[in-house]
Amino acid sequence: MNGFTTLLMRDLRLVLRRPGDVGVVLAFFVVATVLFPLGIGPETNVLARIAAGVLWCAALFAALLSLDRLFAADYEDGTLDLLLLAPWPLELAALAKCAAHWIVTGLPLSLLAPVLGIAFGLDGPSPLALGVTLLVGTPTLSLIGGLAAALTLGARKSGALLALLALPLCVPTLIFGAGAIEALAAGEGIVTHVAILAALALVALATTPWAIAAALRQAGE
Amino acid sequence: MVDLHFLANPARFRRFSQRVLPSLGFATALMLAVGFYMAFFVAPADYQQGDTVRIMFLHVPAAWLSMAGYALLAGLGASLLVWRHPLAALMARAAAPVGASFAAVCLLTGSLWGRPMWGTYWVWDARLTSMLLLFFLYLGHIALSRAYDSPERGDRASAILALVGVINLPIIKFSVDWWNTLHQPASITRLDAPAIHNSILVPLLWMAVSLLMLFVLLVLLRTETEIDRRRLENAEAAA
């Protein structure tokens, strides 16, 4: 078993030891989403109009909420030093950490969102399309959020700072993710949007691991 | 081409900036005074925008400078991370609030232009929205560079952020444009550099140069302060 898989499996095993942490994130996602009908009113046509945007924003916040601890736990117990000193590229370690984060947040959020979409009055292929856009888009959030988490490692007030750093960088993903559902409602396909989301994910995949590794190295100095 | 490489040394930079700052300050003030005169009394009213075109003389150069400022941050970030230039970190720390201020000027003047032209202070215009996101990127840079007990860590973290940010800026711009064309009826007057006529272009470029001088002045002044502040911190650490 190589270092990447070891680290990925270790992080997943750590989550399994405390499943409540993931539960809290998913519960936040549901509760935050449910607040919108209460605040805006229950008219189905209004809710269906805003559903994609609301669910995407809530997914973004839920992902960021859980990113705070992504590297902080390793930083505090000294296992980050072991990753820094592992005889394989730190970029792969960064990728493994973000992949683990996506599996325990992005993936369940993508599965949960269509159900909430139905509650918001989305019908036809829209709930499924919403799930697909989240599935393609959330890896980008995990990578960008992972970078923000690495940059704020050991900083004062890291939680709020993390959100300030990550949110502007997540805007393109948000625009095309939520835009896909509107395009669908307007009678266009979602293929273009999903393709652009995938391209954004590839750009993040090609750039963030290096930036995360650089940030972790300087945090270890 | 003047070789500016000698400025990479903080102490030499400090002597250089102390020498040029007074004359640069005087020249900037003069340029701005002439620029204001041109903007108010020389430039004619635009046939479409009326007198509000005079706001463009501030708004457009501020937009240019805030974008150039972020590119500067990225360049300084690269020179810190790759060549470990000690001055780059200090100059980035000095330049970020300047760039953010120009972005704020751009946003506020844009909003004051929008009230008479669009009938509202804020429209989710593609350019304004991109500028708002650029402003947030600046805020993140400033907050990150000051978030650590050790200033060196803040320097390097914000350098990485600036590099990632500069890669993402075109992507953000592209996606905001896309989003804007989907959501906005295209019939409104664009918040844009006006139809270029010399009577408008000359004051616009004049103001751009004046504000560029102000930008340089502020960065030099603040870099000098950062050099002194770092010396002070080092003296305390050594004591």
Added chain:
Amino acid sequence: MSNHAAYILAAYLVAAAILGGLVIASLGARNRVRRELAARGLEKRR
């Protein structure tokens, strides 16, 4: 300058306040740091 003069003036005043304020704050910070350096005998007066 007849129409919308208030908005134009406001735009210039806002810009002057932000940029002027930044200049004043920067000068103040420089002088403060210089004074502290001088108090520690680190500033060489020319």
Added chain:
Amino acid sequence: MVPPLLEVTGLACRRGGRLVFDRVSFGLGAGELLALTGRNGSGKTSLLRALAGLTPPEAGTVSWRGVDVAKDPETWRGRLAWLGHLEGLKGDLTVIENLLIAERLRGGEAGDRLDGALLAFDLNALAAREVRTLSAGQRRRTALARIALSQAPLWLLDEPLNALDAPAQAAFRTALQSHLAAGGLAIAATHAELGVEGRSLELGPTLSSTSPPPGGEEG
């Protein structure tokens, strides 16, 4: 004369504008132990971190068999076993899981050596316990078992005796001696006597004002 396996020349390290140590040079051959001593803040931990490549040094080089380790940091990291003042253990994982995962992260496979390492540090009874339920000394023993398991030629240890009781200290000495006897090297920052034959290097206060900090006056 054969050059020493590990050679450190003119190493200097700066933290927060202050030189923590300067012009540190030594060589270390197979089977040798170097104890780093000195007051708090004299730079023992910083020296270990600079040797490991965690902190880029201000000046100087570290070479292994005559080759600068900065040229191939991954291979160099593979030669190291690291014990910081943080143990590097996951509280939610058991002792065994921690040891197995740490070894795999180093690119190795513990295999049969696991039993030996557990036995050496008397961890058999604790093997299935989650690390967060252990005492400070028990955690330190787990971390030392991780080092003993690693088969790395160079051990870098920061205060290895911390929180260890007398039997555990004895176990550490035995492990260290057999590592050295097998031709391994070890560098340990320590306040206490290690109780193993070796050389020592005392780090003292440096003249922090002799060279200019970044942002300094000299050109």
